[in-house]
Amino acid sequence: MDSITETRTKPHDCRDSVVIPVDDTEILIIEKKRKGWRCLHYVAQVIQVADYKRLVHAMKFGLALVLVSLLYMLEAVHDKLGDNAMWAVMTVVVVFEYTAGATVTKGLNRLVGTILGGGLGSLVAIIAQEIGGVGKAVIIGISIFIFGAAATYLRTIANIKKKYDYGVLIFILTLSLVSISGVRVDEIIQVASARLSSICMGFGICALVSLFIFPVWAGDELHSSLASKFNSIAHSIEDCMNSKKMMGEARKPSNCLSVLSSKSMDESLANFAKWEPWHGRFGFYYPWNKYLQIAGHLRELAACITSAEGQLKAKQEISINPLLLSIKEQCEATSLLLVNTMTQLRDCIIYMKQFPRQELVLEELQARRVQLSSHIQVSSLALTINQSAGSENGMKGSGVRIVIQVFLLVEILDKVELLVKEVKELGISAGFVNQTLDDKC
Known part of the structure; x- marks a missing residue:
C-alpha cells in the first residue's frame, strides 16, 4: 500500500514493530468528537443525579409564570386593572414554593397582609385627604410610624415570626404604599382594589399549579x-x-x-x-x-x-x-x-x-x-x-x-x-x- 509507510525497528526484545503515521487532521477530528461526547456525558450525569422532584418544581414554576404572563396580556384584564396587573406576576415569583403547603401558607399570608394593609392604608389616605394641607402629611407620617412600629414589634415575637412573619411584612409594605399613594392619587379605593385583585389572581394560579400538578406535600x-x-x-x-x-x-x-x-x-x-x-x-x-x-x-x-x-x-x-x-x-x-x-x-x-x-x-x-x-x-x-x-x-x-x-x-x-x-x-x-x-x- 502506498498510503501506509511501514517502518520496522529492532527493540531490545528483538521483536518487530510497525509504526503507522496518521494525518493531523484526523487526530483533530477525533479529539473534537471526544470533547463533544464528554460534554454530553457530563450533562447526562447532571440530569441523572438531579432530584426529579426539583426538576418538576422548576417546570411547575415556569408554567405558573407563563400562565400569569398570558393573563397579563389579555386586553380585558389590562383594561380593567391597568399596570396593577403586574402585581400578579410579582405574586407568582414571590409566593411559589417547593411544597404545596408552603405555597398556600405564603399566599394566604400575602393575601391577608394585603387586605389589612390596603384597608388600613386606604382609611389613612381618606382621612388625610379630608384634613388636607399640612395636616395630610402629618396624619400619614404619624400613622405609618405607629402601625409600622407596632407591626415590626410583632415580628419579634417567636410564634408570630415563625408562622406569620411574611404576612406582617406585606402588611407594612402595603400600608406604606397605599397611604403614600393617597397623597397623589384621588381614587385610592380603586387602586387598592385593583392591586388586591391582581394579587388574588397570582395566588390563585400558584395554588392551582402547586396543588393539582404533581403536588409535593x-x-x-x-x-x-x-x-x-x-x-x-x-x-x-x-x-x-x-x-x-x-x-x-x-x-x-x-x-x-x-x-x-x-x-x-x-x-x-x-x-x-x-x-x-x-x-x-x-x-x-x-x-x-x-x-x-x-x-x-x-x-x-x-x-x-x-x-x-x-x-x-x-x-x-x-x-x-x-x-x-x-x-x-x-x-x-x-x-x-x-x-x-x-x-x-x-x-x-x-x-x-x-x-x-x-x-x-x-x-x-x-x-x-x-x-x-x-x-x-x-x-x-x-x-x-x-x-x-x-x-x-x-x-x-x-x-x-x-x-x-x-x-x-x-x-x-x-x-x-x-x-x-x-x-x-x-x-x-x-x-x-x-x-x-x-x-x-
Whole structure:
C-alpha cells in the first residue's frame, strides 16, 4: 500500500514493530468528537443525579409564570386593572414554593397582609385627604410610624415570626404604599382594589399549579424525614457499638449530624403541613405536633450517640483493657437490640402501622438496662481497686472511659424506651392500622 509507510525497528526484545503515521487532521477530528461526547456525558450525569422532584418544581414554576404572563396580556384584564396587573406576576415569583403547603401558607399570608394593609392604608389616605394641607402629611407620617412600629414589634415575637412573619411584612409594605399613594392619587379605593385583585389572581394560579400538578406535600416530606431519622439513628448505633470499632478501627462520619441539625426544617414542614388539604391518609387535624415531639427525642438520642462516639474515639490512643473485653458481648447484644428496635419503629412509621410488640420490646430494654447498670457498678469497683493499688495511668483512664461508655448506653436505652412509647401514642392518635405480633411493620 502506498498510503501506509511501514517502518520496522529492532527493540531490545528483538521483536518487530510497525509504526503507522496518521494525518493531523484526523487526530483533530477525533479529539473534537471526544470533547463533544464528554460534554454530553457530563450533562447526562447532571440530569441523572438531579432530584426529579426539583426538576418538576422548576417546570411547575415556569408554567405558573407563563400562565400569569398570558393573563397579563389579555386586553380585558389590562383594561380593567391597568399596570396593577403586574402585581400578579410579582405574586407568582414571590409566593411559589417547593411544597404545596408552603405555597398556600405564603399566599394566604400575602393575601391577608394585603387586605389589612390596603384597608388600613386606604382609611389613612381618606382621612388625610379630608384634613388636607399640612395636616395630610402629618396624619400619614404619624400613622405609618405607629402601625409600622407596632407591626415590626410583632415580628419579634417567636410564634408570630415563625408562622406569620411574611404576612406582617406585606402588611407594612402595603400600608406604606397605599397611604403614600393617597397623597397623589384621588381614587385610592380603586387602586387598592385593583392591586388586591391582581394579587388574588397570582395566588390563585400558584395554588392551582402547586396543588393539582404533581403536588409535593409538606406532610409527605415530614413523614419521610421522620422515618429517615430512625434509619440514620439505627446506622449510627450499629457503627458506634460495633465490636470492630471498639477495637480501634477507623470510623466513618456520624449519621447523627443530619438529625441534630433538622429542627428548623421539621418545624417549617409541620407548619406548612397544617395548611394543606386532605391528601392520602393525612387528613385535617392530623397530629403533626407529635411528629415534632418524636423528632425532638431523636435529636436527644443522636446527641447521646455522638457522645458515645467521642468516647470510642478516645480509646484509639490506648491499649485494649481486659475489662473492656469482658463487657464487649453485652455492648454488642445491646447494640443489636437497639438497632432492631429502631428499625421496627421506622417501618411502623413508614407503613403507618401500630407497633404490636411494645410490651415485649419494653421488657427487653428494661432487662438490658438492668444488666448494664450492674456493669457500671462492677466497672466502678474495679476502677477504685486499680486506683488503690496504684495502677498505671492507662489502666485508670481505660476504667473511666468504660464507666462513661456503659453509662451512655444506659442513657440510650432510656431514650429508645421513650421513643417506643411515643410511636405507640402516635399510632393511636393518627389512626395507624392495627396488626398482630406475626405481622411485620
